[in-house]
Amino acid sequence: MENQAALNKIFIHVPFYLYLVVAGFIIPIMEEIIFRGLLAKVLFGKYFKTxxxxxxxxxxxxxxxxxxxxxxxxxxxxxGLAITYYKTKHIEYSMGVHILNNSIAVLLSLFV
Known part of the structure; x- marks a missing residue:
């Protein structure tokens, strides 16, 4: 989609393995830390669902x-990521799901 097109423009001259590491692993980990960890758990505390x-x-x-x-x-x-984190109470699981999703998207971008 739009995000994939933007990433493709940024990483056009970057080796594929680096693109996979950044977009497939680093970005999902950081997003989970920010969105599920800091925002949901730390900022909202006892209002975790909210x-x-x-x-x-x-x-x-x-x-x-x-x-x-x-x-x-x-x-x-x-x-899906929020439910994964809520049900397991471990951010590592939502990170894993996010990594899997992004890595598949990066690998599929080879064929587009």
């Missing part, structure tokens, strides 16, 4: 999810 909802909406906004299609895609992704 924090997850707000952090999910901010996650969607940060990914420019403003069209119906992107709202659905990023809404499902964000809700």
């Amino acid at each position: 924090g997850l909802v707000i952090s999910s909406l901010l996650f969607m906004a940060g990914h420019s999810a403003f069209t119906p299609q992107t709202i659905v895609v990023y809404g499902i992704m964000s809700a």
Whole structure:
């Protein structure tokens, strides 16, 4: 989508393995720390569920999810990550899901 196109422009002259490391591993870890860890858990504390909802909406906004299609895609992704974190109480699991999602997207970008 739009984010993928932007990343492709940034990483056009970067070796693929570096693109995979950054977009597939580093970015999802940082996003989980920011959106699920800091925003949902630290900032909202005992209002953790509310924090997850707000952090999910901010996650969607940060990914420019403003069209119906992107709202659905990023809404499902964000809700899935929030539910994973809420159910397991371990951010490592939502990081793993996020890494898997982004890594698959990066690998599929080879064929687009």
